[in-house]
Amino acid sequence: MQNLFINIRKAEEKDIPVIMQIERLCFDMNRWKKENIIxxxxxxxxxxxWVIELSIDNEEGYRVVGFSDYWHTFDSATICQIAVHPYLQRKQLGSALMDEIYNDCYAKKVKNITLEVRVSNEKAINFYKKHGFKIETIKPRYYDNGEDAYYMILKVT
Ligand SMILES: CC(C)(COP(=O)(O)OP(=O)(O)OC[C@H]1O[C@@H](n2cnc3c(N)ncnc32)[C@H](O)[C@@H]1OP(=O)(O)O)[C@@H](O)C(=O)NCCC(=O)NCCS
Structure with a gap:
């Protein structure tokens, strides 16, 4: 029986191509350029x-399959980006990243984690709700294409 290993670590320069690839597969608009990632x-x-990487039996090393980015300022945090390769979505990998973000924020005594999400992005909205986020308000025409955003908040400490 083979074992699956999951690792979450800080992103490094070597991860840029795979981060860009996952981003391209996950988002149609407002994509990061290489300079944004750097x-x-x-x-x-x-x-x-951060990136999340997988390895089967630790034999062939780890392969990056998702990433997240959050900003920490004083006692609040904002999730800027979270994505998992489309082939590997709904396998709790996004949840592993979110749990890591939550634990890091808890350790840093962050009060609230906030984020914006497209009102059409039902799977992400469900994902955030599953992790305890609540819709606080709507930000009208928040995105470049005129789409509204839900502003969501999770209380941490
Ligand atoms: C949002 C995203 C990161 C979630 O990662 P994931 O690894 O697929 O999610 P998980 O497997 O951890 O799902 C956890 C919970 O989220 C919800 N969820 C996730 N995908 C869902 C879907 N397609 N439909 C409905 N609910 C979903 C469910 O409640 C799920 O729990 P369950 O599987 O026990 O029912 C992933 O779907 C993704 O990369 N989407 C594209 C990028 C994106 O939109 N990012 C958010 C930008 S704001």
């Missing part, structure tokens, strides 16, 4: 850009 990785002091 900025989040190396320059933005409040950013926490």
């Amino acid at each position: 900025y989040e990785m190396k320059e933005n002091p409040v950013a926490n850009l």
Whole structure:
């Protein structure tokens, strides 16, 4: 019987191509450019850009299958991005990333985690609700294409 290993770690420069690939597969609009990822990785002091990687039996090393980015400022945090490769969605990998974000925020004494999500993105809205986020308000025409966003909040401490 083979064992599946999951690891979450800080993103490194070598991860940029796979982060861009997963992003391209997951989002039609407002995609990150390489410079945006490098900025989040190396320059933005409040950013926490992580990848989740899988390995079968630890034999062939790990393969990155998802990523997340959240900003931590004083006692609040904002999830900027979270995505899992479409072939591997609904296998609790996004939840593993979200649990890691939550635990990190708890350790940093963050009060609230906030985020914006497209009102049409039902699977992400369900995902966030499953993790305890509540819709606080609607931000009209928040996105470039005029779509509204739900502003969601999770109380941590
Ligand atoms: C949102 C996303 C990160 C969730 O990651 P995931 O690994 O697929 O989610 P999980 O398997 O951890 O799902 C946890 C819960 O979220 C909800 N959920 C996840 N996918 C869902 C779907 N397609 N439909 C309905 N509910 C869903 C369910 O409640 C699920 O629990 P369950 O499987 O026990 O019913 C993933 O769907 C994704 O990458 N989407 C594209 C990128 C995106 O839209 N990101 C959010 C931008 S704001």
